[in-house]
Amino acid sequence: MRRATRWLPASAGRIVLAAALTVIAAAPLHAQSPSRGTVEIGGGGAVAGGSDLGRRTAQLTSNTAPSGAPFNYFDVDGRIKPGYGGLARIGVYLSSAASIEGGVQWLRAINSQRITGDTEGAPDITAEARLNQYLFEGSALWHFGAGSARPFVYGGAGYMRVLHEGDALVEDGVEIHAGFGVKWWVGRRVAIRGDGGISFRDLGRRSSADEDDDQRRTVPVAAGSIIWVF
């Protein structure tokens, strides 16, 4: 049986913490508290942690009476390696503390399948394929304080679309995310934003006819971007 990963991996905390420390360590130069109606746009880089797809064993039915037992043909350990890419967002402040935003994110990741234990002694091998992950997301943010470094928390949801190598196979589904970050104002209209959190993804909507197909993953995410307000 494949083991589905539904919990935040141990590495998630480290990634989120690293993202937060990176922006907090930088000293603020200017402060700004955008007012209601202020528009904010931004762009930058993003990273999503990998996820374990679990182990699945290719099995034949053994010739044991009366009804056979599993016979291991070979084993496959699957993993989505961390993805890297870019993002663009646009948001609007509802008050000096609250804002909403929408954006798109593109990540390139690797589907990695380690094949071992072949019954006829085939050499172990890792088969891989590229993935292009597109996330169209919407979030609500709540900012704290009024200094030049303003921490915030965010949460939202999105639509995710994954194109497998060759772009022939498309999977899509829903995404829910939450996290925290800091905006460090380096000019009157310009800031550096760092954030990190977790992203829950369910790609089961169009991936396979098999009802047992478990496509739910929880991965750590982090992003850094430059934002501009007007």
Added chain:
Amino acid sequence: MTPRRGAAALAAALVISVGVPAGAYLKLGTIVGTRTESLRWRDFPVRYFVNSNGAPQVTAQQFQAAIARGFTSWHNVGTARTSSEFAGFVQAQPFVSDGASVIGFQNRPEQERTLAATTFTVDTTDGHILESDIFFNSFFLWSVADAGGGDRFDVESIALHETGHLLGLSHSALGETEQVSGGRRVVAAESVMFPIAFSRGNIAGRTLKADDIAGISDIYGTAGFTRDFGSIAGRVTKAGRGVKGAHVVAFATRTGKLVGGFTLDENGGFVIAGLESGTYILRAEPLDDGDINSFFDTGFGVDVDFRVAFHDRVIAVPRGGGVRDIEVKVVAK
């Protein structure tokens, strides 16, 4: 000695067993002019008769019921459209070209390695099946017990295999065997169309596997099958040259399902159809788990001089589409 289920297209001036170069594993085919056509029934239901002679501990009625269950398993495949109709008990014997499809026991001690076999009468102008007979060798002991018969072979399991032939399927190589005195013994298989039967008392062969379902759907697929299932096409090569007769297996990484196919030409070309949308691992192996003539005609030229190998890319199969130009590289032993 390990009995085998007989070659699918034995006999009688009717048809040559050749692999059809498309689709999941092997379909039966016949040469029509310069073309190779899949063997298939034109009209359904397939009407069949059952010989009224039973076998020790198996009445004709019990035998017919087991045959019907075998047919029903194929008819229940949601992605294929087949049907059959029991037309009655008869005195006629199988393997007589009389225009009627007859299934029955015959005592053939001289075929001490054959549990059952299927023959065809084919319209040689288009490859459609006109008649197909199945004989079960009553030289062996048979059982129709629900839980299997201990030291007897299970009628329903063998019926499922032979009715697969009757519908046009050839053998699958999705299994592992070991050499024993007097022949080969199957260690494990994941297709009821594997040419060597499970041992006495085993009833695992009553259930169709993904490989079987892909095969029958490839011949009689519904519109939904064409719309929702995809294929992988490519080559198996050794030092840059095609490998003929290699067995190629597609493994669905998410569902664990296995569907096999063969390279059927000098270029090492293969097509594995009937695959659910998803990602796949490809494995190529030499055809060394059964007699080659269980799969191909003598002289087909199967290359078994290579090591088992996996393709180094994960292959993504779209719904209703195909992936082409996959090259699985193998090395000589």
